[in-house]
Amino acid sequence: MADLAISTEKLVKTYGRNRGLAGLDLAVDTGEVYGFLGPNGAGKSTTIRLLLDLIRPTSGRVTVLGADPRRGGVALRRRIGYLAGDFVVDGRQTGQELLGYLANLRGGVPRRRIAELADRLDLDLSRKIKGLSKGNRQKIGVVQAFMHSPELLILDEPTSGLDPFLQQQFVAMVRAARAAGQTVFMSSHVMSEVQQTADRVGIIRDGRLLTVERVEELRERAVRRVEIHFAEPVPLAEFSALPGVSDATVDGSTLRCRLDGRADALVKAAARHTVVGLLSEEPDLEELFFSYYSTGEADRVSA
Numbered sequence: 001m002a003d004l005a006i007s008t009e010k011l012v013k014t015y016g017r018n019r020g021l022a023g024l025d026l027a028v029d030t031g032e033v034y035g036f037l038g039p040n041g042a043g044k045s046t047t048i049r050l051l052l053d054l055i056r057p058t059s060g061r062v063t064v065l066g067a068d069p070r071r072g073g074v075a076l077r078r079r080i081g082y083l084a085g086d087f088v089v090d091g092r093q094t095g096q097e098l099l100g101y102l103a104n105l106r107g108g109v110p111r112r113r114i115a116e117l118a119d120r121l122d123l124d125l126s127r128k129i130k131g132l133s134k135g136n137r138q139k140i141g142v143v144q145a146f147m148h149s150p151e152l153l154i155l156d157e158p159t160s161g162l163d164p165f166l167q168q169q170f171v172a173m174v175r176a177a178r179a180a181g182q183t184v185f186m187s188s189h190v191m192s193e194v195q196q197t198a199d200r201v202g203i204i205r206d207g208r209l210l211t212v213e214r215v216e217e218l219r220e221r222a223v224r225r226v227e228i229h230f231a232e233p234v235p236l237a238e239f240s241a242l243p244g245v246s247d248a249t250v251d252g253s254t255l256r257c258r259l260d261g262r263a264d265a266l267v268k269a270a271a272r273h274t275v276v277g278l279l280s281e282e283p284d285l286e287e288l289f290f291s292y293y294s295t296g297e298a299d300r301v302s303a
């Protein structure tokens with residue numbers, strides 16, 4: 001279907017007696033950023049390798065950009081930007097040489113575009129790759145995935161090895177790709193990495209998709225700590241019983257509480273007084289998924 005960038009049906013991959021995927025049904029919409037989350041060994045890399053035809057399924061169907069990856073060849077590959085979890089390259093080349101070579105394979109990329117991306121990530125392209133740190137090699141991997149502005153970006157743990165500043169640059173690049181109408185499929189084992197960019201997240205465990213959620217809805221459901229500073233002391237009773245509010249305390253003119261779900265009732269109650277300042281933590285969605293993750297750990301330990 002044209003509105004799906006990626007779809008898999010009953011996808012199974014076994015490695016001898018090991019099960020990589022146990023019947024995966026995936027549907028990634030064109031133009032969305034999809035976070036593919038799961039603990040180590042869940043099957044994320046196996047899925048990504050199947051999407052790129054780097055390995056072949058035991059059974060089931062894969063469709064990427066409307067084509068079967070087995071038959072799509074170079075034409076399909078050019079429409080995709082791929083960053084492998086273990087991005088390995090010939091270290092004798094400089095970054096510029098490698099990226100120039102890969103750009104040709106993809107039908108040409110303006111030099112300016114490569115330079116812009118390298119600048120953004122603070123990457124020196126004149127150095128030989130073998131002399132670069134792990135983080136700098138990862139940057140080359142990020143540049144080669146993004147440089148030809150592909151319709152679809154498939155990124156396996158893209159920010160592993162990048163420092164916080166570069167992670168923010170990466171977040172901005174993903175947002176720009178989305179704004180340009182590109183689709184991004186990105187694996188990770190940490191929620192905080194994808195919650196800043198993803199429209200939806202799919203959780204995989206033991207080779208199966210457990211759930212798919214909209215990040216916006218997760219955010220609404222998540223618990224966060226809120227602190228409101230008023231011009232005058234406020235009565236606790238006006239806040240403590242509001243929907244979603246718990247653990248409310250008033251200390252002089254400061255209200256502190258936990259907020260579960262929508263902020264609407266709290267904001268409307270606060271607006272009856274003069275609000276001087278308001279602090280609300282970005283909810284950490286990791287907590288919401290901890291149950292899925294921890295069950296996975298328990299299964300493996302008892303297996």
Ligand SMILES: Nc1ncnc2c1ncn2[C@@H]1O[C@H](COP(=O)(O)OP(=O)(O)OP(=O)(O)O)[C@@H](O)[C@H]1O
Pocket residue numbers: 015018019020021038039040041042043044045046047085189
């Ligand atoms: N080449 C292989 N031979 C045998 N088993 C494999 C092979 N590759 C993966 N597996 C098994 O398949 C399962 C899924 O592995 P996969 O690498 O896809 O997980 P992952 O979610 O990417 O994990 P990680 O976050 O650790 O990279 C694991 O149980 C793994 O041991």
